[in-house]
Amino acid sequence: ETGVTQSPTHLIKTRGQQVTLRCSSQSGHNTVSWYQQALGQGPQFIFQYYREEENGRGNFPPRFSGLQFPNYSSELNVNALELDDSALYLCASSLSWQETQYFGPGTRLLVL
Amino acid sequence: AQSVTQLDSQVPVFEEAPVELRCNYSSSVSVYLFWYVQYPNQGLQLLLKYLSGSTLVESINGFEAEFNKSQTSFHLRKPSVHISDTAEYFCAVSAASGGSYIPTFGRGTSLIVHP
Numbered sequence: 001e002t003g004v005t006q007s008p009t010h011l012i013k014t015r016g017q018q019v020t021l022r023c024s025s026q027s028g029h030n031t032v033s034w035y036q037q038a039l040g041q042g043p044q045f046i047f048q049y050y051r052e053e054e055n056g057r058g059n060f061p062p063r064f065s066g067l068q069f070p071n072y073s074s075e076l077n078v079n080a081l082e083l084d085d086s087a088l089y090l091c092a093s094s095l096s097w098q099e100t101q102y103f104g105p106g107t108r109l110l111v112l
Numbered sequence: 113a114q115s116v117t118q119l120d121s122q123v124p125v126f127e128e129a130p131v132e133l134r135c136n137y138s139s140s141v142s143v144y145l146f147w148y149v150q151y152p153n154q155g156l157q158l159l160l161k162y163l164s165g166s167t168l169v170e171s172i173n174g175f176e177a178e179f180n181k182s183q184t185s186f187h188l189r190k191p192s193v194h195i196s197d198t199a200e201y202f203c204a205v206s207a208a209s210g211g212s213y214i215p216t217f218g219r220g221t222s223l224i225v226h227p
Contacts (some may be wrong), residue, residue: 035217040219040220041220042118042204042217042218042220043202043217043221044200045155045214045215045216045217056213056214058214059113067206069215081176090156092156093180097206100161101158103155103156104155105154105155108154
């Protein structure tokens with residue numbers, strides 16, 4: 001059984017660019033959540049997908065969007081990058097929102 | 113909106129001493145409570161959770177937390193810490209919002225265990 005994986009591990013972009021981050025869920029998990037963790041802060045909930053539908057969203061602007069695929073892997077897309085988007089982006093998968101979330105190692109994004 | 117306050121950003125303690133990491137949340141009708149641990153250079157791992165039932169929950173490595181509804185707290189305790197417990201600890205609360213449950217994390221408490 002493989003755990004949650006994320007790609008890439010590190011990424012450098014410039015302001016105004018667009019980025020796509022990817023997440024592969026743990027086997028059998030149909031729920032994926034994305035978080036942004038700024039340096040020295042706790043993770044902030046971006047959104048959650050359940051069976052390919054968005055199932056809750058935190059306080060993030062529409063330029064943060066996502067997808068979940070039939071195999072339950074997921075993407076996080078961020079358009080028009082800003083300097084404040086620099087952070088560690090975490091993906092977590094679970095059997096449902098109540099079940100234990102298993103976190104991936106994260107993608108560290110730096111916006112210059 | 114739900115908020116979570118971890119009252120201490122850093123807690124230094126000597127090995128084998130007891131420790132308490134404090135967590136308070138803003139009141140809500142129905143909440144679910146979690147503690148996560150993040151070891152250096154690793155991802156977040158669930159330490160323990162409260163969904164319902166007994167207000168005292170325990171983890172497999174000696175930590176425990178008690179849900180106190182009247183004080184809206186979920187403090188984490190361990191009677192005797194080890195060097196290996198050095199890590200960042202995050203308290204999280206999930207509360208109902210528009211038909212789904214939105215998790216909110218605290219800013220984290222850095223537990224530093226000295227020999």
